[in-house]
Each structure stands twice: as structure tokens, then as C-alpha cells.
Amino acid sequence: MATRRISDEAAFVLHRYDWSESSLILETFTRRHGRVALVAKGAKRPSSNFRPVLLPLQPLRLAFSAEGEIRTLKDAEWVGGQVMPTGDALLAGYYLNELLLRLLARDDPHPALFEHYAAAVQVLASEHGEALQPALRAFELLLLREVGVLPSLDVQTLAMAPLQAGETYGLVPEGGLVRTEPGEGRGALAATDWLALEQAMSQPAPFHATLREAARLSSALKPQLRNLLHYHCGVSSLRTRQLMVDLQAL
Known part of the structure; x- marks a missing residue:
């Protein structure tokens, strides 16, 4: 059975911490699903597309699996439109x-x-x-x-x-x-x-x-x-x- 997927979800990263040598656990705040925990597999690798995107205080569009206490991040896109606060x-x-x-x-x-x-x-x-x-x-x-x-x-x-x-x-x-x-x-x-x-x-x-x-x-x-x-x-x-x-x- 195919895993149900949530796509094009507006979100912000609230916190991130190491899960393995190459992956991260993210605490995100999403518009339609509230606070959601995600695993971003391979996000710490230099070649990962996630690496430059998963920043706090930046508007994102996410896709992730819909089941489980900690879901799997499938895609992340920076929406843009504002700079990082300093x-x-x-x-x-x-x-x-x-x-x-x-x-x-x-x-x-x-x-x-x-x-x-x-x-x-x-x-x-x-x-x-x-x-x-x-x-x-x-x-x-x-x-x-x-x-x-x-x-x-x-x-x-x-x-x-x-x-x-x-x-x-x-x-x-x-x-x-x-x-x-x-x-x-x-x-x-x-x-x-x-x-x-x-x-x-x-x-x-x-x-x-x-x-x-x-x-x-x-x-x-x-x-x-x-x-x-x-x-x-x-x-x-x-x-x-x-x-x-x-x-x-x-």
C-alpha cells in the first residue's frame, strides 16, 4: 500500500537536531497540521538539496508522509520574500x-x-x-x-x-x-x-x-x-x- 503524502504544506522550521551522522529531526509548524515532527534523511550531507533550505524563520513549502509520530520529509522548497532576521x-x-x-x-x-x-x-x-x-x-x-x-x-x-x-x-x-x-x-x-x-x-x-x-x-x-x-x-x-x-x- 502506498504511503499517503501531504504536499505543498506551508511551514516553518522551529527547531532541528541530529538524528544520525547524515540526517536531522525537525520540529516544524505547519498551517494545516500544526506542529509536526519530521525526519530529513541525508539533510546533513553537503550534496543534499535540503541543506540550504531547512532554516528557521524562513517560509517553506514541504511535502512529507502522513503517517507516524515522526513523518518523513519528502521535499522542501524555500518560498522566499524575506531575509533572515539578525x-x-x-x-x-x-x-x-x-x-x-x-x-x-x-x-x-x-x-x-x-x-x-x-x-x-x-x-x-x-x-x-x-x-x-x-x-x-x-x-x-x-x-x-x-x-x-x-x-x-x-x-x-x-x-x-x-x-x-x-x-x-x-x-x-x-x-x-x-x-x-x-x-x-x-x-x-x-x-x-x-x-x-x-x-x-x-x-x-x-x-x-x-x-x-x-x-x-x-x-x-x-x-x-x-x-x-x-x-x-x-x-x-x-x-x-x-x-x-x-x-x-x-
């Missing part, structure tokens, strides 16, 4: 990849999240450094919403009561969105800011709408989203974030 943007891209590896189960499709990721990578490759942090915050929010762990940002989570004008609220891992006293809680946002973020994530183009809001709120959002992400990833610090801190300390 410097801080490259580290930021690796950070996004780590989040996907930690929070997404294999073979669980998230086509909308795939589009958000592709849009975020485009921003990282654009060399507009001022957009880097807002792009990370926008993607973090949409990722948390997509995997079902971000509460509605237009109500107090435990009481399910509307947010009150003039009040500030913070995002707590085990309590959701809660009212804070003035000066209490790092990065608490005004009710109007949380409402604006909730509305942005509901727009037809949610990544870019959320990016615009995150551009003015990035500093306050960062510590709250970091705590939420660490909580759901089950770690006190993500490896890529710690690498950024270590490099900045050199």
Missing part, C-alpha cells in the same frame, strides 16, 4: 519558536496562529527595531488566546463583572484579570487599555491590530505576559529569554 530580532524569533514548542501539542492544527506567527516573523525580518517588542507582545497575547489560557480582557475574571472606567487591572496566572490598587502590581493597565486589546484581538486582521495597541503598552504588558507564559510553560525562565539577558550582560 541580532536581537534573530533571538526574538528563537524565543517565539520556543513558545510554540512548549505550548502547542503535536498534530493539533492552529491555522490562525500560523498566520499570526508568519506576520510576526515578517516584522522581525523588517529591520524596524522599534517594532520588535510590540510584535512579541502581540504574538504572546494571540498565542495565549489561541491555546485557551488568556481570559477575556473586557471583564474581571473571577467576578465576571465589567471593567470600571478609571480603575486599573492586572493579569494574574491563577486569577485572570483582577482589579489592582494604585501602585499595586507591576505593569497594571487601565480598563480602557485592556478593552482596546480585547477589541484588537477580535479584528479581521488581529495581529496587526494588536501590534498597534501593543506599541503603546509594551513595557507594561511585558512583565504580566511573562508571568503568565512561565506559569503555563511550567518554567521559571525560558531558555531563549535567559540567553538574551546573558548576552546583554556581556
Whole structure:
């Protein structure tokens, strides 16, 4: 019986590691099939067609077998259209990849999240450094919403009561969105800011709408989203974030 094959699948490589002297195991994020593990046989050989193509943060078209926990890569083509991010943007891209590896189960499709990721990578490759942090915050929010762990940002989570004008609220891992006293809680946002973020994530183009809001709120959002992400990833610090801190300390 012929092995069923998936072709022309939009994808990104999230991570790669050695499988043998000549082959690689790839963790990929695909539009229609979610996170998929692939073996790229012979990819480490100098003559392999896979060798110059299987790079992170680059849009690809893949063909692979449809059965098994780890599928076999049959073909890979670079789509083009953007350069490889460098410097801080490259580290930021690796950070996004780590989040996907930690929070997404294999073979669980998230086509909308795939589009958000592709849009975020485009921003990282654009060399507009001022957009880097807002792009990370926008993607973090949409990722948390997509995997079902971000509460509605237009109500107090435990009481399910509307947010009150003039009040500030913070995002707590085990309590959701809660009212804070003035000066209490790092990065608490005004009710109007949380409402604006909730509305942005509901727009037809949610990544870019959320990016615009995150551009003015990035500093306050960062510590709250970091705590939420660490909580759901089950770690006190993500490896890529710690690498950024270590490099900045050199």
C-alpha cells in the first residue's frame, strides 16, 4: 500500500537536531497540521538539496508522509520574500519558536496562529527595531488566546463583572484579570487599555491590530505576559529569554 503524502504544506522550521551522522529531526509548524515532527534523511550531507533550505524563520513549502509520530520529509522548497532576521530580532524569533514548542501539542492544527506567527516573523525580518517588542507582545497575547489560557480582557475574571472606567487591572496566572490598587502590581493597565486589546484581538486582521495597541503598552504588558507564559510553560525562565539577558550582560 502506498504511503499517503501531504504536499505543498506551508511551514516553518522551529527547531532541528541530529538524528544520525547524515540526517536531522525537525520540529516544524505547519498551517494545516500544526506542529509536526519530521525526519530529513541525508539533510546533513553537503550534496543534499535540503541543506540550504531547512532554516528557521524562513517560509517553506514541504511535502512529507502522513503517517507516524515522526513523518518523513519528502521535499522542501524555500518560498522566499524575506531575509533572515539578525541580532536581537534573530533571538526574538528563537524565543517565539520556543513558545510554540512548549505550548502547542503535536498534530493539533492552529491555522490562525500560523498566520499570526508568519506576520510576526515578517516584522522581525523588517529591520524596524522599534517594532520588535510590540510584535512579541502581540504574538504572546494571540498565542495565549489561541491555546485557551488568556481570559477575556473586557471583564474581571473571577467576578465576571465589567471593567470600571478609571480603575486599573492586572493579569494574574491563577486569577485572570483582577482589579489592582494604585501602585499595586507591576505593569497594571487601565480598563480602557485592556478593552482596546480585547477589541484588537477580535479584528479581521488581529495581529496587526494588536501590534498597534501593543506599541503603546509594551513595557507594561511585558512583565504580566511573562508571568503568565512561565506559569503555563511550567518554567521559571525560558531558555531563549535567559540567553538574551546573558548576552546583554556581556
